[in-house]
Amino acid sequence: MSIRTVKDLDLRGKRVLIRVDFNVPLKEGVITDDTRIKAALPTLKYILEQEGSSLVIMSHLGRPKGEKKPEFSLAPVAKRLSELLGRPVEMAADCIGDAVTSRAASLKAGEILLLENVRYYAGETKNDPDFAKKLASLGDVYVNDAFGTAHRAHASTEGVTKFLPSAAGFLIEKEVAFFEPLLKNPEHPFVAIIGGAKVSTKIGVLENLIDKCDTLVIGGGMCYTFLKATGKSIGKSLFEEEFLKTATDLLKKAEQKGTKVILPLDHVCAKAFSEKETPIAVDGANIPEDLIGMDIGVQTLAEIKNALAGARSIVWNGPMGVFEFEAYAKGTVEVAEMVASCKGTTVVGGGDSVAAVNKFGFADRIDHVSTGGGASLEFLEGKVLPGIAALEGSK
Missing domain, CATH: 3.40.50.1260 (Phosphoglycerate kinase, N-terminal domain)
Known part of the structure; x- marks a missing residue:
């Protein structure tokens, strides 16, 4: 399996749209296990180390089934991610729309914007091309590091690749590196x-x-x-x-x-x-x-x-x-x-x-x-x- 990885992309001065798996367990709004957030850190840090790059991060959380339900907000994740990275992580009010598009376009080098739950929209799980195009418009290049959702053809995992140069993050690269030889040879x-x-x-x-x-x-x-x-x-x-x-x-x-x-x-x-x-x-x-x-x-x-x-x-x-x-x-x-x-x-x-x-x-x-x-x-x-x-x- 030949896949382009994040190291194959020229990220200098680019706004990088990345899909991660921040579907973490919450109890009364508090994250009880941040393993999935920590698993994404190597790729996020690598991108931020590239000169002039900025990050637009997208994920789902739970099963809101196309509705904007506050209990499935990624806001607690933004706070924890900021602590782990040691730098501010801005929480967007939505994942698409004029305000989000404007904020993403104005990101400066090193800035991070975490989009709200992509599953607030039915277009995510339906892999709706229009929804995928709106997500893709938020970045210059796309990186997928969400192995946990790689078996789903959703807008943020498969649809966006039709609109942006795309590559795998280190997490997906590692998963493929271990599973593929095990099953092929x-x-x-x-x-x-x-x-x-x-x-x-x-x-x-x-x-x-x-x-x-x-x-x-x-x-x-x-x-x-x-x-x-x-x-x-x-x-x-x-x-x-x-x-x-x-x-x-x-x-x-x-x-x-x-x-x-x-x-x-x-x-x-x-x-x-x-x-x-x-x-x-x-x-x-x-x-x-x-x-x-x-x-x-x-x-x-x-x-x-x-x-x-x-x-x-x-x-x-x-x-x-x-x-x-x-x-x-x-x-x-x-x-x-x-x-x-x-x-x-x-x-x-x-x-x-x-x-x-x-x-x-x-x-x-x-x-x-x-x-x-x-x-x-x-x-x-x-x-x-x-x-x-x-x-x-x-x-």
């Missing part, structure tokens, strides 16, 4: 660890990775559909009956390809889905009728550890159990530590698995922790991401 042995609640959300990922990896580990809530498909008893564990055949077909495909599949050999269960329930260890793949599977057991963890020994490429997407309940977090914690200890190239993608490595303090020992939940999932499925494809071949 991975070093072997290649181990993929896929978890999460439902098979239905991971079918594309499983189908794509079966063709590429040597070992596929399936955990999380989705594993019970696979266990049920193989004739195992799963007790009261949730499963997707309509995807039993899909699970069977995927297991057959893996067998035909010579890909080893690791399903739970034992479990940590509970009598009800509750944080207060006492964990019950089940020694074996079959779960008693009165229990719910909540996490993988020690035998399964040992099997995963053996699979990871000597692995040269590792990708992990999705937790192994109900890790948000402390009593059932062991499987996810230990897998996170195993992945962090691997000598091969390690990539973690997907909201919950990223949250897990951050929560348990392993992020700095993993080669790449993706910033995009849905985007990383679609990348692993082998899909074309519109926000990135729009930057291809423009060198």
